[in-house]
Amino acid sequence: MKRSTLLLALCSVAAFVAAGVLLYRGQAQNAVVLDKIMALEARLATNNQQGVQAMANTVYGINVAVSKNQNQARDVAVLKASQLILGRTKSLTDTLHLFQQALRAAVHEAPAGPLHYPGAASQPGSITPQQLARQLDHYTAFIRVFVPEVPALTQPAPLATTWLYTDHAPVAAALASLTRLEAQVRRQATDALNNEAQKVGSGCCMCFDKIGAMAVAASNTVAPGAIYEAQLFLTQAATSLRPKMSAEGKALAVQPNGRGEIDILVPTLRPGQPDTLHAQWRGIVQVQTGQADTTFQVIAPYFIVKQPAQ
């Protein structure tokens, strides 16, 4: 072998070793960045979970405020809108979770839990990015009704080359892209719901229910020297409830003060009937508390007297 050939061989070996070292270090650096992506993904996923709870709480708060404010049509529209936002957001979030599960399945990972090979190249799953993009764009159009300035979710970020993830990106990075989308959706939905909450929240949530003693007389008129009876209790105004009432099976008109008026026309006594008759009526009050209907019942006795006390 000639000396020049030998020199060339030596140089190339040295270059290969140097390149190998550099490539190895680059690979290690990428592994570190991928680790950080996973760490941040975990934090964002936790925030996403808490966000779901917080959004449900906001809608519940709107519901309470609206019913405290006598269910006015304008307020009810706000409640309906907020429930719609919650529903649309949940369905989009479900799709993102399904996409993640499909990605995991495509590389034979478990549907949840830590990845065995986070650096493995991702494979196309059963949901295509195009299908996801369509749903994201629909959502953006929907949410812009409530928050006009939100950016599209299918636009790449300033430094990124794609809105989702590049083909064959490490599976951990691909999964993180979906968690990132979920966080973006969560932030937009939270903004939209907070906007809605402000429309009904003015002062109404802050007022405290008034507490007071209350007495209810069985009868407001008594005969001289007769027994007067009443119920005494501590009460908290429950005016927000709009109960449905009926007496003896007939629906009653409920006054704005929450009271149902009962008028019973007592028939004239037939001959031969005793002078004093025991009679009674049965009242039913139905309220909607949350989802369930609750029914209350009272039985009110009274007397029909031929020589009335009055």
Place this chain on the structure above:
Amino acid sequence: MNRVSTLLLLIVIAAGAAIGFAFYYQHRAQAQLSAQLYQLDQLLAADNEGADRKNDGAVKGIEAAVVKNQNQPKEVSILTAAQNLNSRADSLTQTLRGLAAALRHSKGSNAAANPTLAQLGKTGEAEKLLGPTSAAHQGLQQQLTEYISAIQVLNPAAKTELSEPQFAGLSLVAALASLSQLESEVRAVELNTLQCLTPKVGAKTLRSHLVALYSAESSTVAPGQTYRAQLFLGSVLDLRYVPMQMRCNGQPVSVDSSSVGRVRFRASGKPGPSAWTGTIRFNANGRDTTFQVRVPYRVARR
């Protein structure tokens, strides 16, 4: 040149090309991962802002409950602990954000608002500023240790998990991400502890139940006349677990298990309008409270 040399040269060129491709792919992967990490970091930073406000709100909630309950000494000390924890978390946040700003503005990176991919991928600056032996790293470490022990005093049951800050060999974007991650963990641990303190303050609210009630104009009607009554829903506060007494015109009244007092007295013999006074006195959270109600009624003529 002989055939061996030619062959060798060809192999070298081929291998060189392969290495070039490997470098290219690696570089591209690095750029993509850095861009992705930076995007996640920005989202987490926005979430951290939200967590900051949310935790302030939790402290304000504790404060409002303590004030409303007339500043009981035991509750005031809980409030002070909550405020101290919040200011510790605030100063940790300031430290972490200060370090992030220092990293972005250091001479080597100079990546203030909109860093480029090259700046984000650059290593060395993080280690120089935040290496294991640096003053900044040791200060941060000490602050975190103090924070964790403050948490454990307030909530011994909590398992406080903060990630170990490691900056050696990190690229700029990875170092920034580590700082955001720490801030997020600090706020999560804080909120957890505040949520443990919240139930320990504030007056216990009385539970209530609904009852259907009616009130008739008169319980006696003549045949052919109209009987009139009102039906309504009352919300009765549950007084079973607090010391209480109900009176009617000064006389004690018996109270049933649903916290409703049964008023029964002989009406005066004189026809015309009359009234009685009902009083409910109870003791909740060490304070005596009295509610009074005046109830008119009518004594009919014979």
